[in-house]
Amino acid sequence: MNDFKVLTRDSGNAVVMELHGFLDAHTAPDLEKTFSDLIGKGKYKIVVNFNGLSYISSAGLGVFMAYIDEVRNNSGDIKLTNMQQKVFNVFDLLGFPYLYEIYKDQDEALKKFSDK
Amino acid sequence: MRISLRNSLYITLAGGIAVLILVYDWIRVAVNLDAPFLTGVADLLSIVMFLLIYQTFRRLLNKRVHAPLENLRKLVGYGFFSAALISIVGIVLEKQGSNSGGYLPKNAWQLLAVTAFSFGVATFAVVLLKLTSDLIHIKPDKKVSTRFNLFVGFALAAAAFSVFRNSSLMDTLRTIAFVVTIVIAVFHIVSMNWIVYLSRKEKYKSLVHSLFLFILFGYSFASIGPADLAGGTLQFYSGPLAEFAKVTFVFLTVYFSLAFVVTLFHIPTSSVFEKKKRELDSYQNLSKVITNVMDTNEVLNNTVSVVGTVTQANKVWIELNGSDGGDGQQQPISATHKTSQYELSAFDFGKLRDAVSHRKNVVIHGTNEFAAFGIGEFPAKSLLAVPLTAHDEFIGILYASHDMPYAFDEEEISTVSAFADTAAVAIQNSLLFTKSIESERLQHELRIAHEMQLRLLPESLPSSEKFETDFLSFPALEVGGDYIDYSRIADGSYAFVVGDVSGKGTSAAFYMAYMKGVFQSLSASARSPLGFMMEANDAIGSTFQRNFFITLIYVLLNEKTNELSVVRAGHTPGVLITDGRCRLIRPAGTGLGLEPSIEFGKHIEEEKICLKHGDTLVLYTDGVTDQRNPQGEDFGETRFYNLLMELSGGSATEIKGGIIRTLAQFSQGTDAVDDTTVLILKWRQ
Numbered sequence: 001m002n003d004f005k006v007l008t009r010d011s012g013n014a015v016v017m018e019l020h021g022f023l024d025a026h027t028a029p030d031l032e033k034t035f036s037d038l039i040g041k042g043k044y045k046i047v048v049n050f051n052g053l054s055y056i057s058s059a060g061l062g063v064f065m066a067y068i069d070e071v072r073n074n075s076g077d078i079k080l081t082n083m084q085q086k087v088f089n090v091f092d093l094l095g096f097p098y099l100y101e102i103y104k105d106q107d108e109a110l111k112k113f114s115d116k
Numbered sequence: 117m118r119i120s121l122r123n124s125l126y127i128t129l130a131g132g133i134a135v136l137i138l139v140y141d142w143i144r145v146a147v148n149l150d151a152p153f154l155t156g157v158a159d160l161l162s163i164v165m166f167l168l169i170y171q172t173f174r175r176l177l178n179k180r181v182h183a184p185l186e187n188l189r190k191l192v193g194y195g196f197f198s199a200a201l202i203s204i205v206g207i208v209l210e211k212q213g214s215n216s217g218g219y220l221p222k223n224a225w226q227l228l229a230v231t232a233f234s235f236g237v238a239t240f241a242v243v244l245l246k247l248t249s250d251l252i253h254i255k256p257d258k259k260v261s262t263r264f265n266l267f268v269g270f271a272l273a274a275a276a277f278s279v280f281r282n283s284s285l286m287d288t289l290r291t292i293a294f295v296v297t298i299v300i301a302v303f304h305i306v307s308m309n310w311i312v313y314l315s316r317k318e319k320y321k322s323l324v325h326s327l328f329l330f331i332l333f334g335y336s337f338a339s340i341g342p343a344d345l346a347g348g349t350l351q352f353y354s355g356p357l358a359e360f361a362k363v364t365f366v367f368l369t370v371y372f373s374l375a376f377v378v379t380l381f382h383i384p385t386s387s388v389f390e391k392k393k394r395e396l397d398s399y400q401n402l403s404k405v406i407t408n409v410m411d412t413n414e415v416l417n418n419t420v421s422v423v424g425t426v427t428q429a430n431k432v433w434i435e436l437n438g439s440d441g442g443d444g445q446q447q448p449i450s451a452t453h454k455t456s457q458y459e460l461s462a463f464d465f466g467k468l469r470d471a472v473s474h475r476k477n478v479v480i481h482g483t484n485e486f487a488a489f490g491i492g493e494f495p496a497k498s499l500l501a502v503p504l505t506a507h508d509e510f511i512g513i514l515y516a517s518h519d520m521p522y523a524f525d526e527e528e529i530s531t532v533s534a535f536a537d538t539a540a541v542a543i544q545n546s547l548l549f550t551k552s553i554e555s556e557r558l559q560h561e562l563r564i565a566h567e568m569q570l571r572l573l574p575e576s577l578p579s580s581e582k583f584e585t586d587f588l589s590f591p592a593l594e595v596g597g598d599y600i601d602y603s604r605i606a607d608g609s610y611a612f613v614v615g616d617v618s619g620k621g622t623s624a625a626f627y628m629a630y631m632k633g634v635f636q637s638l639s640a641s642a643r644s645p646l647g648f649m650m651e652a653n654d655a656i657g658s659t660f661q662r663n664f665f666i667t668l669i670y671v672l673l674n675e676k677t678n679e680l681s682v683v684r685a686g687h688t689p690g691v692l693i694t695d696g697r698c699r700l701i702r703p704a705g706t707g708l709g710l711e712p713s714i715e716f717g718k719h720i721e722e723e724k725i726c727l728k729h730g731d732t733l734v735l736y737t738d739g740v741t742d743q744r745n746p747q748g749e750d751f752g753e754t755r756f757y758n759l760l761m762e763l764s765g766g767s768a769t770e771i772k773g774g775i776i777r778t779l780a781q782f783s784q785g786t787d788a789v790d791d792t793t794v795l796i797l798k799w800r801q
Contacts, residue, residue, distance in 0.1 A: 057789075
């Protein structure tokens with residue numbers, strides 16, 4: 001009923017992951033697969049663009065936690081951008097701003113990666 | 117054998133006529149009378165007598181026999197006696213020095229002997245005809261029946277015409293009737309379908325019997341010609357009877373000579389016929405067995421063993437698709453006949469499987485073809501793979517292999533396919549049956565889990581003169597990940613907690629139970645709300661998977677100081693309704709299990725509130741605000757906070773009732789996406 005879609009594309013030394021739709025316990029495995037594919041290819045600099053995402057549940061939040069350690073251990077990061085207010089509130093409540101870099105705009109995040 | 121009134125009447129009448137004829141014959145012999153008219157009358161009477169005997173025996177012998185061989189045995193017995201009777205008469209009368217041809221008895225004793233003999237021959241002819249008729253009618257067929265009655269009719273006609281011996285017209289008619297009778301007899305050759313149904317062994321027996329019968333009847337026929345003593349005797353007694361006996365014996369001779377030949381021709385095809393019959397029997401048997409059996413393994417084992425027996429294949433086995441099916445992985449071998457899973461596991465049937473999965477039979481012969489399918493080493497020279505398809509769904513494959521090349525011809529393949537189709541439906545049914553049992557069991561387990569989890573929630577929350585509480589908690593599924601609890605601290609204060617385990621369903625329920633253990637063991641001894649959270653984070657971080665976490669809001673209520681301390685680990689904020697306004701209690705803090713405690717400790721804060729009379733604190737999980745209506749709208753924070761302000765005048769229980777009613781109204785039956793929990797604390801003082 002609620003579709004979820006992930007699109008990935010390379011941008012410089014980083015990868016942009018665009019999320020669309022409804023991320024919950026049912027659709028979380030799709031996102032997990034995208035993450036593990038990227039990490040499998042050795043891509044650790046990841047920008048997640050939330051612009052198209054309208055809902056995220058706790059299971060969806062868990063996916064980001066599952067990969068963050070591995071990504072950071074390989075001197076990469078997962079940076080979150082372009083969140084709708086409702087989605088940001090969920091992250092904010094949970095204290096994600098302490099754990100992740102969250103940007104208003106995707107380019108800011110990409111710039112952070114290329115500066116390094 | 118019960119003799120009915122009608123039969124007794126017939127026999128009495130026949131006996132009367134016999135006595136009458138005997139008297140007339142005696143007069144004929146005594147005075148050497150030659151009165152053709154009277155003799156004609158006597159002959160006609162003899163026909164009537166014969167008909168009466170025929171009717172009687174037809175009734176008496178009406179027990180239809182379904183085993184052709186039994187009939188053949190009886191025929192040989194009666195045939196032997198009739199042949200013996202005919203030869204004895206010949207020998208006895210010859211010894212008495214009778215002249216051959218146109219026999220005339222010389223005294224009363226000879227007359228009696230002639231009468232008894234003729235009676236005997238007539239009776240035997242009737243019994244033999246009846247037995248043969250039964251044989252012909254073993255497979256009831258109207259055409260055959262008509263033909264047989266025609267035969268008897270014409271035979272009687274031939275007999276009747278022979279009464280008027282001196283008329284050349286009658287003689288011609290008699291000849292015509294005789295010829296027609298023989299023609300009809302020849303047509304009876306096609307009425308030999310009883311031979312087809314004999315087994316090979318029975319056919320050999322039938323061959324011997326037919327030969328015997330041919331000899332016996334041939335001999336009998338040859339012995340009752342007009343020139344023979346026996347024939348002459350019959351002729352003297354009754355011309356029509358002699359005629360009828362002749363026709364009967366000709367018919368029997370011809371019929372059984374042909375039966376002999378037909379049986380001989382059928383022997384080579386009998387093995388094919390028997391095989392077909394065996395297949396049909398097994399097929400019926402299999403259908404019966406497997407449609408009554410609900411155990412999948414039993415159905416599978418029956419199928420392979422029946423196919424193994426019917427086709428005489430060396431090895432038979434069935435592969436069923438896994439539950440997710442069609443993923444190209446090695447499939448489990450579900451049943452085997454004359455082979456084993458162990459033996460088969462050495463071969464990769466993947467290519468064959470791909471070919472069969474397009475729902476067609478695949479037959480391979482010879483080394484090259486085996487190699488082409490990647491099973492060159494397989495110890496067989498031919499292999500047949502048939503798809504198992506039930507309700508248009510491909511559910512597995514039936515394999516049969518043979519040591520001989522080209523062992524599976526068209527017929528064999530169609531037989532195996534037929535078995536496969538029947539078996540597939542039965543397998544499918546048994547699988548569905550098992551599944552429904554399994555799902556019933558799971559539902560039962562879930563009901564138990566649901567009840568268990570209900571017991572993990574408090575029955576009620578504490579209240580006192582200063583405050584009252586109430587709560588609601590509904591899992592979205594049978595079990596959920598929402599947590600609500602309280603604890604009485606040593607210094608007299610109360611700790612309330614509302615939490616939400618990430619995800620939902622069974623896994624969340626287990627973590628929720630774990631959380632209860634953590635809360636109950638830590639809260640009583642915790643030095644402070646912050647201290648509790650730190651320890652809880654330790655306990656959870658070291659136990660949970662990385663992508664699982666718990667959000668928690670913890671409230672410590674000190675009745676003496678009217679003071680409330682709130683710590684929040686990533687949970688939805690507490691809502692304080694004070695002076696009709698809504699204030700969110702949202703101290704900083706990340707979810708439990710997200711960060712190691714050093715980091716966690718840096719981020720978490722505590723918020724203290726001094727309660728006033730009429731203040732209401734509400735703790736909730738996001739199931740409340742995520743509740744949707746049929747239009748796909750969220751209930752949302754704004755609506756929720758407004759509702760709380762509206763309800764804040766009431767007691768805790770009234771507020772709870774208001775929330776439940778409003779949510780039910782809003783959702784209009786839309787299922788909750790997440791577990792829903794609300795705690796209401798109302799300060800009275």
